[in-house]
Amino acid sequence: MDVSVWRGDASGGRFQRFEVPARTSQTVLDVVAWIQQNADPTLSYRFACRVGMCGSCAMMVNGQPRWTCRTHVDRVTSDGRLEIAPLRNLAVIKDLAADMDPFFEKWVTAEAVFHPARSRDEAVERVNPDDPARQQVDAAIECINCAICYAACDTVAANPDYLGPAALNRAWTLVNDTKDAGRTAVLDAVSGAGGCHNCHSMGSCAQFCPNELNPMNAIAGLKRATARRFLGG
Amino acid sequence: MIRPHRSHPLWFAFLLHRVSGALLALFLPAHFLVLATALTSPQALDGALAWTDNTLVKLAEFGLVFLLAVHALGGLRLLALEFLPWTSGQKTLAASAVALAVLVSGTFFLSAV
């Protein structure tokens, strides 16, 4: 198998080619690990759980953002050639490890953090699973923070202030969460210069989300909620 | 420009909406200037209108009506996505917008020739 791996850091770099033995049921992360263990121990990359839960191993595979631990090689290449690069739209720390700081800082900027409504002395808020707002939360809540949507989004690429699909998707879950007391703060935060109104609904976030979430729909929900508030409804 | 992470229907719908919008905005000043000659020199307006009898110009007008129709219909899809929670079937709606725009501009072209 002919594998090109991006090598370098924030100042630049280039692709380096490795010949890697093909195996059955081989994942892209297996390929990267094989190179690091057998060909070049200086290769840097990031992973933890290897089972699609932690969201740390996302990379660009043949130009598309993928969770490498759950991406089988034979699903993304037909001619035995792989090109593996760090996630798009983020600075590179070294080789395949992208700098996730801006991605997580934008979660905070979007107020995509829990705003508690009750103290420990009060009873726990009841959550009704049949409530339509709760169903909006449930549809969007399984995000693993892998930044694949962020890497896929051309609006992120074109607009450095844009908060991005993941942060806005998380904000949408909080707007609909009866346990969260920060609805006004969230709607304010997503109405700023880099907020939800910059989304062009090109849908790459939903196309590539490994957990099959639809941040585009969540962002449309935020647009609706902020527009209703703007019109005084 | 068509990179691997962009090769899906809604990205092409976005591209079509952006390109059609930009081209329409660039066409508008010319459209306004020609119409304004009705005031200053009606002969010039007739001259401009006679120019549109040219088959090549007719084809360009067909393109223009297509751009207008596809931008309007694509825009209605986006408004439906954002304001009516019409979230499913976006790819079908985007394809329908293109098909309907071809129908509308085709009707215009057949009327024009």
Next chain:
Amino acid sequence: MLGMKLYMAQRLSALIMAPLVIGHVGVMIYAVQGGLSAAEILGRTQGSVAWTLFYGLFVVAVSIHGAIGLRVVLFETVKLRGGGLNAVTWVIFLGLMILGSRAVWAVTVP
């Protein structure tokens, strides 16, 4: 870059234009049959308050919509930022308003 107000202006102008575009395309398909002449167009439109209002509203909406739309393209594709971006947005809006108003006046008023 697109805050709440510009977003609402963009979507509301789009909503206003939705029926106007349908009307405009209908008129075009009707009017283009048998060729176009200045006399035919102006005979239909000049002196008509209804057409003045129809196309007057259209020009206002398209000036807002076109200026904001091009603003986004200039920001994202041409990387125009800050005061320059705001200035160009206003120039596009005012330019379309002036040229459009002149055209509506010429075709519907005298």
